Amino acid sequence: MAEAIVNTELIQPENLVYKRTELLTPNALSYCPGCGHGTAHRIIMEVIEEMGIQSETIGIAPVGCSVLAYDFMNIDMQQAAHGRAPALATAAKRLNPKKYVFTYQGDGDLAAIGTAETIHACNRGENIVIIFINNGIYGMTGGQMAPTTLPGMKSSTSPYGRDVAMMGNPLKITELVAQLPGTLYVTRQAVHTPVAVRKAKKAVRKAFENTKLNKGLSFIEIVSNCNSGWKMTPRKANDWMVENMFPFYPLGDIKVNE
C-alpha cells in the first residue's frame, strides 16, 4: 500500500488560502462522496459566518438525507417532522422576529409530503429562507421516485422509468411558488462547479439579506445529484444532471422583487 505523501513544508499559515468555516462542525459528513449536500451546507454556513449572525440564526432540518444537518451546522437547529419544516420556521420566526430562520429540505420533504406547508408559508410571505435541494429522488430511503423525478427516469419505485401516464408528472414547485405574492426572491442554482458554487452562494447571501427587508420569503432551489440513488459515479452523475436535470429545471433567477 502506498504511503500518503504530505508535504509539510507547504502547510504553513502564510500559505493558507482557504479553510473550513467554524460554523461547520468537525463531524465527518454522513453524505455519500460526490453528493452536493456538503457543498450546500458549506455555502450556507459561510454566509452566516460572513454576516456575523450565528447567534441570531435558527435552522430547521427535514426528514431525508439531511435529517442530520444539525450534526454538521454549528448553529441552533430544530429537526422537523417530514415535510413540516416551513410550519416550524413560520412559528420560530413569528415568535422571534429578529432572528434569521431557514429551512433546509429535500424534494420529497418539500414537494411531496410537505407541499401544503411549503405553499402556504410562501403564500403568507413568511420572512424566512427556504433552501430546497432537488436531486429528483428519495436518497435516504434508498432511491425511490420523488415528486421531481424526471419522465423516464429510473428509481427503485419506477424501475422501468417514470411513466408519466401512470405515475404523474414531475412537479416544478419552484416555478409554482414564484407565482405566489408572498415570495420575494425565487431562484434555481446548482453546486456542481466552482462557478455554480459562487453563484449559489451569492443567492444564499441575498436570501439571508432579504430576511432583514421583512418583505417576504426567499426560496432557493439547488438542483443537485444523487450518485448513489442514480447508481452512477459522482462524475457521471454530474454529467447526467447537466444533460437531463438542467433542461427540465433551468438554472437562474425566477423572481427577483426588491
Added chain:
Amino acid sequence: MKELRLMKGNEAFAEAAIRAGADGYFGYPITPQSEVMEYLMAEKPHERTGMIVLQAESEVAAINMVYGGAATGKRVMTSSSSPGISLKQEGISYLCGAELPCLIMNAVRGGPGLGTIQPSQSDYFQSTKGGGHGDYRLLVLAPASVQEMADFARLGFDLAFKYRNPVLVLSDGAIGQMMEKVYLDPQRPRFTDEEIKQNTPWATTGKTPDRERNIITSLALESAKMEQHNIALQAKYRQMEEEEVRYEKIGCDDAEYAFVAYGTSSRICQKAIQLAREQGIKVGLMRPITLFPFPKKIIAQMTSRVKGILVVEMSAGQMVEDVRLAVEGRVKVEHFGRFGGIIPSPVEVVEALKKQIIGG
C-alpha cells in the same frame, strides 16, 4: 384580584391563556372549538401582550408551528376537536420525543370519522394511552366546568414547562360551548427573551459563544441511545404519577356505591347522586381531574368502603378499563355510557346504577 365574567368554556380557555402569558396560538377551525381562535383574533392579544395568533393551513401545520415555537422556549398552544386532534398525533409524538412543552386543548366530539359535532368522551384512549406512535404520555387535565377551562390553561402551561412535555386539556363540546361564571386571574407577563434563555437553556434561541449549539430533535439512530432516551422519558412519566395526580371526591364519606366519571359526565353524576340519595341510595362520585396520571391508588383505596363502582362515560367504555385495573377485581365495576354525541340524563345514570351495580 380576580375578574368575574360570564363566558363560554372555549372563550374562557382563550382568555385565560392570554392572561397566563401565552406567546403564541396556532390553530385551524373545527366545531365545536372554533370560538378559541375567534375569541383570540377578536381580542387582538398582540396589542394586549404581544401574543401571536395565526390561523394555519391545517391541523398538521398548526401542531408543527407549535413545535417550532416551543423549540424556541416560548409558551405556545393549539386547540382542536377530535378529527383535528387525530391529524395532530404525528406532531404530538414528535413534541413528546423532542421533549417540548406546549398546551393542547381537545373539545371532544362524537366519532369515529367525521362523526358528529355533539359532545363525546370517546377520545380517552387516544389522549391517555398515546394517540401517535412510540412510548409516550401526555399529561391530561379533564375540566368539568368553564372555571376549570380557565384554570387549566394556566396550570397546563406551568406543568408543560415543569416536565418539558405537552399538556392536553381534554374538554368536550359541552364544556366548550356552555356558559358559566368564571373568575379570571390577573394578567401574568409574558417571559422576556432574556428570561427564556434563563428558564429554557435547551431552547433554540441562537447559538452564542458561551454555549454549545442547541438541537431539538426526536431522532437517535443508535438504538442504545434511543433506549436511554426512552428510559428517561419513562422516569418523567413516573414522576408525574408521583406528583401530579389530581381528583375530586363528592359524597364519598358514607357512600356504599361510587360513580367514577370525568368532565361532563361527572356533572351529570352530581345530579344523579342527589336523585339516588332521595331514593335512599348512598352513592358518591370520584372525579379524576388528571386522566394521566390516573388516580389509580385513590380508586383502589375506595374498594375497602364501596360495594360497587359505575363508570359513567360518554363513550362505549374506555376509562372503565383503567378503573378495572385499579380495582383489580375487589368490587364490581360496570360501565354505563351513551355515545355518538348523546349526553346521558341523570335519571338514566341512576337507573343504570340500580340495574347494573345494586341489583346486578
